[in-house]
Amino acid sequence: MKFTWKIGGEAGFGIMTTGLIFSKIALRHGYQIHDFVEYPSLIRGGHNTYEVTVSNRPISAPKYTIDLLVCLNEDTYLYHKKRLTPQSWVIYDKEEFELEQNNIVKIDIPFSKILTDLQGAAVMKNMIALGSSLALIGADLKELKKILSEEFSAKSQAVVEFNQSFAEKGYQEVRKRFPSLIKSFLLKQPAPATLALTGNDAFSLASVIAQCGFYCAYPMTPSSSVLTNLASWQDKTGMIVRHSEDEIAVINTALGSAFAGMRSSVGTSGGGFALMVEAISLAGITETPVVIFLAQRPGPATGMPTWTEQGDLLFTIFSGHGEFPKIVLAPGDVEEMLKIAAEAYNLADIYQTPVIILSEMFLSESHQSLAQKTVVDFWQQYQVKRGKLVDKLATVSYKRYQITQDGISPRLIPGVQGYYYQANSYEHLEDGHTTEIGEERKKQVDKRNAKILTYLKQDFCLPKIYGDFAQAELVLVGWGGTKGVLLEAQRILTKKNTPTALIHFTYLYPLDGEKLRPLLTAKKNYLLVENNSTAQLGKLIKMEVGVEIKNKLLKYDGRMFFPEEIVNFAEKKYDN
Amino acid sequence: MTIDNLTGYKPTWCPGCGNWGIYTALKNALTKLKLSADKILVSFGIGCSGNMNDFLNAYAIHALHGRSIPMAIGMKIARPDMTVIAVVGDGDCYGEGGNHLLHALRGNHDLTVIVHNNSVYGLTTGQTAPTARQGYRSKSTPLGIIERPLNPLSLALTQGVSFLAQASAGNVVNATEIITQAIKHQGLSLVNFLQPCVTFNKVYTYDYFKQHTYLLERDYNYRDYNLALQKAEEYSQEKFALGVIYQEKRPTYTDYLNKLTQTKKALDYHLLLQEFS
Numbered sequence: 001m002k003f004t005w006k007i008g009g010e011a012g013f014g015i016m017t018t019g020l021i022f023s024k025i026a027l028r029h030g031y032q033i034h035d036f037v038e039y040p041s042l043i044r045g046g047h048n049t050y051e052v053t054v055s056n057r058p059i060s061a062p063k064y065t066i067d068l069l070v071c072l073n074e075d076t077y078l079y080h081k082k083r084l085t086p087q088s089w090v091i092y093d094k095e096e097f098e099l100e101q102n103n104i105v106k107i108d109i110p111f112s113k114i115l116t117d118l119q120g121a122a123v124m125k126n127m128i129a130l131g132s133s134l135a136l137i138g139a140d141l142k143e144l145k146k147i148l149s150e151e152f153s154a155k156s157q158a159v160v161e162f163n164q165s166f167a168e169k170g171y172q173e174v175r176k177r178f179p180s181l182i183k184s185f186l187l188k189q190p191a192p193a194t195l196a197l198t199g200n201d202a203f204s205l206a207s208v209i210a211q212c213g214f215y216c217a218y219p220m221t222p223s224s225s226v227l228t229n230l231a232s233w234q235d236k237t238g239m240i241v242r243h244s245e246d247e248i249a250v251i252n253t254a255l256g257s258a259f260a261g262m263r264s265s266v267g268t269s270g271g272g273f274a275l276m277v278e279a280i281s282l283a284g285i286t287e288t289p290v291v292i293f294l295a296q297r298p299g300p301a302t303g304m305p306t307w308t309e310q311g312d313l314l315f316t317i318f319s320g321h322g323e324f325p326k327i328v329l330a331p332g333d334v335e336e337m338l339k340i341a342a343e344a345y346n347l348a349d350i351y352q353t354p355v356i357i358l359s360e361m362f363l364s365e366s367h368q369s370l371a372q373k374t375v376v377d378f379w380q381q382y383q384v385k386r387g388k389l390v391d392k393l394a395t396v397s398y399k400r401y402q403i404t405q406d407g408i409s410p411r412l413i414p415g416v417q418g419y420y421y422q423a424n425s426y427e428h429l430e431d432g433h434t435t436e437i438g439e440e441r442k443k444q445v446d447k448r449n450a451k452i453l454t455y456l457k458q459d460f461c462l463p464k465i466y467g468d469f470a471q472a473e474l475v476l477v478g479w480g481g482t483k484g485v486l487l488e489a490q491r492i493l494t495k496k497n498t499p500t501a502l503i504h505f506t507y508l509y510p511l512d513g514e515k516l517r518p519l520l521t522a523k524k525n526y527l528l529v530e531n532n533s534t535a536q537l538g539k540l541i542k543m544e545v546g547v548e549i550k551n552k553l554l555k556y557d558g559r560m561f562f563p564e565e566i567v568n569f570a571e572k573k574y575d576n
Numbered sequence: 577m578t579i580d581n582l583t584g585y586k587p588t589w590c591p592g593c594g595n596w597g598i599y600t601a602l603k604n605a606l607t608k609l610k611l612s613a614d615k616i617l618v619s620f621g622i623g624c625s626g627n628m629n630d631f632l633n634a635y636a637i638h639a640l641h642g643r644s645i646p647m648a649i650g651m652k653i654a655r656p657d658m659t660v661i662a663v664v665g666d667g668d669c670y671g672e673g674g675n676h677l678l679h680a681l682r683g684n685h686d687l688t689v690i691v692h693n694n695s696v697y698g699l700t701t702g703q704t705a706p707t708a709r710q711g712y713r714s715k716s717t718p719l720g721i722i723e724r725p726l727n728p729l730s731l732a733l734t735q736g737v738s739f740l741a742q743a744s745a746g747n748v749v750n751a752t753e754i755i756t757q758a759i760k761h762q763g764l765s766l767v768n769f770l771q772p773c774v775t776f777n778k779v780y781t782y783d784y785f786k787q788h789t790y791l792l793e794r795d796y797n798y799r800d801y802n803l804a805l806q807k808a809e810e811y812s813q814e815k816f817a818l819g820v821i822y823q824e825k826r827p828t829y830t831d832y833l834n835k836l837t838q839t840k841k842a843l844d845y846h847l848l849l850q851e852f853s
Contacts, residue, residue: 185665253646260617260654415615420635424637434627
């Protein structure tokens with residue numbers, strides 16, 4: 001079973017809250033969900049939508065056809081009519097506008113009349129629509145009432161009951177007037193405790209799990225909810241969360257606390273990251289660990305703040321002046337975000353260098369269901385690895401930048417009695433003092449670069465392969481947050497008699513070209529799929545592996561892919 | 577472990593540079609306060625002043641130009657038990673990093689900020705700094721600088737500095753006392769150091785400072801904000817009071833954080849996870 005519900009209306013009318021309630025109701029009925037939001041960079045006005053796909057099996061992507069469309073205004077209908085099928089229900093109020101198509105199932109609910117009768121504000125339309133939606137799919141209204149009680153009981157019991165009365169009205173309206181159209185899609189089924197997490201939620205949890213002591217940020221869509229999550233948990237976690245004056249302060253403050261020994265991270269999006277770049281270079285030469293969470297949105301400059309793109313991969317990899325090692329990771333879904341982000345904190349400490357976690361709006365703000373047990377188990381087995389730390393020394397003096405085989409110098413956390421040292425933004429000797437001697441400069445460059453080889457040997461992970469690579473005729477290649485749609489496309493194509501595999505990159509930089517070559521040079525049709533206009537992973541592969549993937553599907557209108565788009569493209573391209 | 581124990585790195589400043597006086601005063605103050613090298617964290621900006629990183633024994637980081645203050649804030653957040661000092665220049669702290677200074681003042685972070693103010697960029701061979709007098713001719717302003725100089729004292733005072741002092745690199749005894757008090761103060765201490773750049777600034781010489789500075793009277797009331805404002809305004813008339821200009825007692829950023837970390841409970845993950853189901 002796979003079912004897509006979508007609600008749309010004017011911004012400022014509670015679409016986001018309503019959508020998340022729908023997702024949670026599906027979870028509480030024992031189903032899996034994937035949702036996403038569309039909204040302009042405004043607080044009021046403009047068009048907002050919330051789309052939820054529900055399934056009784058694990059689900060990683062939206063689907064193209066909409067099964068139940070709730071139109072709180074006419075725009076919702078006009079924007080989405082091409083995604084409707086003859087089986088699609090459309091909830092609307094015919095007093096407000098009429099639907100031009102006849103080959104759909106019209107569910108006319110008198111929103112305006114109900115609002116007048118029950119003396120409700122326009123925002124209550126949401127509750128009526130939720131009630132009607134649940135009635136149509138055979139869901140339990142009690143779950144909605146319970147959630148409303150949880151959401152609003154802090155305000156007052158009267159507010160709870162007021163909201164519930166509109167939901168009840170919408171529910172009964174369908175039961176009375178459209179009994180024959182009701183389908184029992186969402187019957188309760190037993191399921192283990194499941195959470196609805198966004199990529200940002202997963203990063204936030206990972207930071208708590210990894211015992212990050214200090215998180216610093218300046219709000220920037222679509223990364224801001226990490227800041228607000230972690231700030232709202234401070235009294236429970238003890239993590240210090242600081243909203244600094246700008247992104248330059250953000251990363252320099254984090255580097256100050258990291259230098260002084262505290263696990264530290266920052267979060268931002270493209271423009272804020274651009275401001276941080278000088279300090280990333282500082283982290284490189286001073287060998288200070290820091291985790292940087294970068295939620296991409298379409299640029300350049302302010303771009304399209306609330307939409308999605310994978311446009312900052314190469315910028316991230318090449319960020320920072322001068323040459324120094326850094327690690328770039330791009331989790332593909334909320335589970336990978338949880339695990340890879342927590343691992344990023346270890347890698348930053350082990351390699352004493354910046355680690356960048358790339359997300360994108362589609363991953364950062366879309367909810368995906370994840371079993372609570374997965375989170376709890378990971379939490380319990382996670383181990384903090386702080387790398388080569390020393391607090392007792394055999395010698396009188398300490399060399400912060402001691403030359404070592406693996407490039408990693410033992411790190412002494414400041415404050416240990418009897419010692420002192422300087423970390424240095426200038427090129428330096430082993431003891432940290434500034435130098436301009438050519439030989440010493442070379443030694444330090446080589447030492448820092450050696451960390452790359454050590455990382456490739458110890459911690460680099462090859463891209464994951466999904467599907468049967470040996471049997472595959474077609475191989476999709478992608479990275480980061482497109483994972484879910486690529487996986488779905490791979491399944492559909494395979495089912496439709498094009499044996500397909502997926503190579504999905506999460507450990508993006510540095511890459512081990514030698515190990516990657518066989519994966520990318522088999523006798524297969526390769527198709528590179530990226531949410532950008534210049535095929536940045538393609539360029540990276542060409543640079544690091546020496547292989548060019550000629551066929552590309554690139555999307556850069558700010559929207560994510562639907563699996564069906566990838567399937568259609570592949571079929572046209574490869575079918576005779 | 578003492579501050580005096582130089583490890584063979586000889587300062588590279590020009591003979592007669594004001595930095596010598598500031599460096600000596602800082603070392604004297606740390607010695608006086610019995611703060612050994614392992615008890616202090618120092619964040620240096622980039623410039624001639626920042627080069628002190630190579631000569632001062634401490635747990636230190638030579639940071640980026642303009643970014644020494646945020647780095648010091650981070651240090652204090654991680655190690656509230658250690659003394660944190662930011663050694664910066666005027667271009668560094670009043671120019672490139674001006675925004676950070678404003679917001680550090682708001683937060684009353686428990687730091688001592690020592691600004692080397694010589695009105696020129698010495699390390700880049702003598703361009704104008706934001707504190708240079710209007711009309712000052714330099715390599716970057718051969719026709720004379722158009723902007724008026726920034727008044728760091730009024731700026732700091734009106735934005736909430738809790739300890740404000742001015743010292744002269746030419747008066748090490750007085751400067752030692754001022755730095756000692758600045759470090760002892762709990763909250764943000766700003767010490768504006770007047771210093772000559774003997775190589776690139778032919779206006780602000782030792783002689784100039786001798787003529788334009790005076791020691792604050794013994795009975796000067798540094799708790800009086802309005803009086804302090806008057807003293808601060810004198811800066812714009814090139815009349816420089818030396819001593820503690822203002823001090824107030826108010827909770828520091830660290831005090832608020834301590835409240836937070838003290839209320840920390842054993843973390844129960846159910847508390848965090850319940851909002852997601």
